[in-house]
Amino acid sequence: MGIQFNQVSYFYRGVKNETYEAINQISLAIQDGEFVAICGQTGSGKTTLVQHMNALLKPTRGTVQIYEHTIPIQDKKTKIGPIRKKVGLVFQFPEYQLFEETILKDIMFGPMNFGLSLKEAEEKARHAAQLVGLDEAILQKSPFRISGGQMRRVAIAGILAMEPEMLVLDEPTRGLDPKGSDEMMALFNELHIKHGKTIVLITHDMDIVARYAKRILVMDKGKIKFDGTRELLFISDEFEKLHLAKPQAYRMMEYLSKTLGYPFKQVFTEEELLAYMKAVHHE
């Protein structure tokens, strides 16, 4: 099932009523079970693209198929709520949206809104809190009395409590320190591998992209300029034009190959780089 974009364009209206085309005739399919990273410069249309994935934005032209529903909705009977429940969208800095008195209440807000009873909502919230690694003991605390990284977990738990099939995250590691960022990515990887969630995330961090994503989309000026695996991205003829960095391990491999004549092999992580160096030497 998943999500399908058919020739989708979206226009924003500016202050003087002029229009900006944020995404331009995008066709794209994301299947259940994928782990997709979306990269591209600021202003390339990444956020606009993902906000179509749970019908937060409706296409100006074209259609988006979200599981069994088509956006824009043609009939009067279909409600948008159930569609948003299928795809959980986590904004940039989601911790800014926390508002309840306790962490538990904040996580329960979503499920309550979808009409669950207090008891059911609490059950789902506790489960979601556990998934994101929040300790049971802090659930009665105020969400404003915990660290930024923990706050972000609370916000993500709030989305997970609605039990979406797909989790769409707009720069989930932005502003976190390296440790917080690693922990956050380990969480998404676990949700993907252990709990079968489809993950779509926007990031600028090519080390994250190379380590976790099975599929990479690169956007530029409202269009998808690359769609494929990491193995193909960095050797693509277009790579220079995409304004992306290469992963650190990859760059070091290039350096070793240039200075020491190491036979070049694509490596994407520190572990892969070391394993390769060992393989070359232990031969």
Added chain:
Amino acid sequence: MTKIKVENLKFSYNNKDEAIQNLSFKIEEGSWVCIVGHNGSGKSTLAKLLIGLLKADAGSIIIDGIEMNEKTVQEIRKKVGIVFQNPDNQFVGVTVKHDIAFGLENQCVPQPKMVELVDEYVNIVGMKDYLNKEPHQLSGGQKQRVAIAGALAMNQDIMIFDEATSMLDPEGVRDITEFIVKLNKEFKKTIITITHDLEFAKRADQMIVLNKGKVVLSGTPDDVFSHKDILEQTDLNIPFGMRVFDQVNKDDILKKDEALVKALWAYSLTK
């Protein structure tokens, strides 16, 4: 000449845990000092103390020979500019030109002079074509550039960048980093950058490493990185090149490859 002298500084938010514990250091005029520490190490608290947004419980901060207190804080703020982490939180004007002029208005600069200064500084930060743009039409990096122009227009000698690049995309990071270098080298500003990014900190003249409100290491980047054991205890990420260098040195076969070890060492020192 010593530009900033901090002595036995203490601060706590709730009278319980000390965010800053008996901190002392000196910063030379025209130097670039990087204060590093993980989240919660006290580095942003220190920045707020340095511009007088927070008041120390004990100890002293002396800037240009003036000791910070309620009477001198306004005078000191004329010398110290700060660019914060979140570009959206410091954009106060309706447009770029209003934002840069904000500080000048507060200093009662005459209007014709203000226009002149805004023009001059908007050119320096490369935002000339954006004078009439509103904040939502700018990227994060562009907003940070406007903040820098605003600080430049105030003609402050000391510029503090508190995680000023952590919310920017890679291009924005490069851009602002180049400006920091320019401010230091061409405009002879004393620069304090606050970050958890050790890769970035390598570029400064001096580093001060904070952990739990205390200085655990200080010196040139070369000095600091020669104490990797201490750095590792601070929860900071050792730069990639150095991590690989260490791993290679732990491997009995790899470490015998002198060319490899040498190449990795050179790589880990590149800035």
